[in-house]
Amino acid sequence: MKNRKKEILKVAAYLFKEKGFSAVSMRDIAKAMDMKAASLYNHISGKQEILSTLILEVAAAFTSQMDMITSETLPPLKKIEKVIEIHIDITVNYSENIATLNNDWVHLEGDDLKKVVKMREDYEENFRGIIKEGISQGAIKQQHPEVILFSILSTLRTLYLWNEKRGKMDVNILKKDMVSVLLNGICISN
Amino acid sequence: MKNRKKEILKVAAYLFKEKGFSAVSMRDIAKAMDMKAASLYNHISGKQEILSTLILEVAAAFTSQMDMITSETLPPLKKIEKVIEIHIDITVNYSENIATLNNDWVHLEGDDLKKVVKMREDYEENFRGIIKEGISQGAIKQQHPEVILFSILSTLRTLYLWNEKRGKMDVNILKKDMVSVLLNGICISN
DNA sequence: GTCTATAGAGGGATAGAC
DNA sequence: GTCTATCCCTCTATAGAC
Numbered sequence: 140m141k142n143r144k145k146e147i148l149k150v151a152a153y154l155f156k157e158k159g160f161s162a163v164s165m166r167d168i169a170k171a172m173d174m175k176a177a178s179l180y181n182h183i184s185g186k187q188e189i190l191s192t193l194i195l196e197v198a199a200a201f202t203s204q205m206d207m208i209t210s211e212t213l214p215p216l217k218k219i220e221k222v223i224e225i226h227i228d229i230t231v232n233y234s235e236n237i238a239t240l241n242n243d244w245v246h247l248e249g250d251d252l253k254k255v256v257k258m259r260e261d262y263e264e265n266f267r268g269i270i271k272e273g274i275s276q277g278a279i280k281q282q283h284p285e286v287i288l289f290s291i292l293s294t295l296r297t298l299y300l301w302n303e304k305r306g307k308m309d310v311n312i313l314k315k316d317m318v319s320v321l322l323n324g325i326c327i328s329n
Numbered sequence: 330m331k332n333r334k335k336e337i338l339k340v341a342a343y344l345f346k347e348k349g350f351s352a353v354s355m356r357d358i359a360k361a362m363d364m365k366a367a368s369l370y371n372h373i374s375g376k377q378e379i380l381s382t383l384i385l386e387v388a389a390a391f392t393s394q395m396d397m398i399t400s401e402t403l404p405p406l407k408k409i410e411k412v413i414e415i416h417i418d419i420t421v422n423y424s425e426n427i428a429t430l431n432n433d434w435v436h437l438e439g440d441d442l443k444k445v446v447k448m449r450e451d452y453e454e455n456f457r458g459i460i461k462e463g464i465s466q467g468a469i470k471q472q473h474p475e476v477i478l479f480s481i482l483s484t485l486r487t488l489y490l491w492n493e494k495r496g497k498m499d500v501n502i503l504k505k506d507m508v509s510v511l512l513n514g515i516c517i518s519n
Numbered sequence: 520g521t522c523t524a525t526a527g528a529g530g531g532a533t534a535g536a537c
Numbered sequence: 538g539t540c541t542a543t544c545c546c547t548c549t550a551t552a553g554a555c
Contacts, residue, residue, distance in 0.1 A: 143520085157435070158351075158435060158436075159349055159351055159433075159435075160352075160430070161348075161349055161351035161352035162350075162351035162436065164547075164548060164549080165548080165549060165550085166547085166548080166549095174521070174522090175522060175523085175524080176520095176549080176550085177521080177522070177524095177550080177551080177552095178520065178521045178522070178546095180550070180551080181520055181521075182520090185549070185550070186549070186550095187510045190554095206401070213371040216516065236508050238364055242349070242432060243349075245347070245348060245349075246348075246352065249491070260526070270515075273463070273515075277517060278516070278517060279516065279518070280509075280513050280515055280517055282506050282509060282510060282515065283498070285494065286503070286506045286507060286510055287510055287515050289484070289491050290510050290511060290515060291515075292505065293483055293484045293486075293488075293491075294441040294479070294480045294483045294484055296483075296487070297483040297486070297487065298483075300483070301479050301483075304475065308473070316472050316473055317476060317480065318474045319470070319472060320476055320477055320480050320514075321480060321514070321515075322514050322515060322516050323516055324510075324511070324512050324513040324514030324515075325463075325469050325470055325472065325477050325481075325511075325512060325514075326406065326469065326470070326513055327467060327468060327469065329472055329494065333538085354529075354530060354531080355530080355531060355532080356529085356530080364538095364539070364540090365539070365541080366532085367532080367533080367534095367539080367540070367541080367542095368538065368539045369538070370531095370532070370533080371538055371539075372521080372538090375531070375532070376531070376532095400531095468541060
C-alpha cells in the first residue's frame with residue numbers, strides 16, 4: 140500500500156474513533172492532513188473504502204490469531220489465556236481500527252458487511268467452543284456459557300477505550316492481571 | 330411529558346441504537362412514525378434535545394442508584410453485587426438509551442456535555458472507591474484497582490448489546506450468574 | 520498529486536396554509 | 538398538530554486546470 144494512503148487511513152481511524160464514521164466528513168479527514176477533500180480521491184476510491192479497509196485489516200488479525208489458537212492442542216483455560224493475550228496485543232497495535240470495527244461495522248455495505256459479520260460470528264463460535272470444552276472437562280464452572288463468553292468478550296472488545304490510561308502500565312503486567320481477574324475473579328475468599 | 334414526545338424519544342432511541350446519532354436524520358425519525366420531519370418540531374426543539382433527553386434520563390438513573398449504594402453501610406463485595414444488579418435492571422428498562430449514552434454522548438453540546446461527563450466521572454470514582462475499600466479490607470485481591478474497575482464496568486456497560494439474546498433468560502438468574510462470574514471468576518480450581 | 524469549482528443529494532430547521 | 542414548500546448548509550464525489 141502506498142504511503143499517502145496509509146496516512147489517510149491512520150488519520151481517518153483516529154477521527155472515526157473520536158466521533159464515529161458518520162460524523163466525520165471527507166473534509167474533516169482532508170483538513171487534518173492539510174489538504175483538500177478532492178485530493179483524497181487520488182489515493183482512495185471513497186469513504187467506504189476507508190471504512191472497509193480499516194475494519195477488514197483488524198478483523199483479519201483477530202480471525203487468523205483465533206484460528207491459530209483453536210488449531211493448537213492446549214487445555215481450554217490455556218486457550219482462553221491466549222485469547223486474552225491476543226486481544227491485548229491487537230488492541231495495542233490497532234487501537235483505532237478496533238474502535239471502528241466495534242462501532243461502525245454497521246455502516247459497511249454489500250459483501251464487506253456480510254464478510255465482517257461472518258468473521259465475528261465465527262470468532263464467537265470458536266470462543267464459545269473453547270468455553271464449552273472447558274465446562275465439559277470440569278475446568279470451568281457450570282455457568283451459562285453465554286454469560287461467560289459475553290463477560291470476557293465485552294471486556295476484551297472495549298480494551299481500546301482504556302488504552303490511554305494504560306499508558307504507563309506494562310503490557311505484560313496488564314496481561315497477567317487481566318487473565319487473573321477474568322479467570323479467577325476478584326474475591327479472596329472463594 | 331406529552332405522549333407524542335415520548336413516542337418520538339422512543340423511536341429515536343431505537344434508531345440511534347441501530348445506526349448511531351449522526352447517521353439518523355430527522356426525516357428518518359419522522360418516517361418511522363409515519364409523519365413528516367417538520368411536524369416533529371411541534372413537540373421537540375430539535376435533534377439535540379432528543380439526544381440530551383435520552384442520555385440525561387438514563388445517566389440520572391445510574392447516578393441516583395449509585396448514590397443510594399454508596400450511602401449504605403454494606404461490605405464492599407455486597408456493594409459491588411448491588412452495582413451489578415442495578416446495571417442489569419437499568420439495562421432492561423432503558424436498553425436503547427444506554428446505547429445512546431455509551432456511543433453518542435460525544436455529540437452532546439455545551440452544558441449537557443459537561444454534565445454527563447461529570448456524572449460519568451463521579452460514577453466511576455464511586456465504583457473505584459468501593460473497590461479500593463474492598464482491597465484494603467482484604468476482601469478483594471491486591472490487583473490494580475483500575476483493571477478490576479475496567480473489566481467489570483465494561484461488561485456492565487455493554488450488557489445492552491446482549492439484551493436480545495437474553496430474551497429467554499430470567500433476569501434473576503442472569504444477576505446471579507453475572508455476580509458469580511464477575512466476582513469469583515470462571516475457574517473451578519483456584 | 521493537488522488544487523478550484525461544482526454537481527447532485529440530503530442534512531436541520533422554519534414559515535405559513537389548513 | 539400536520540402538512541407543503543423552502544432556506545441554507547454540508548455531504549460525497551467528479552471534472553478539469555495546473
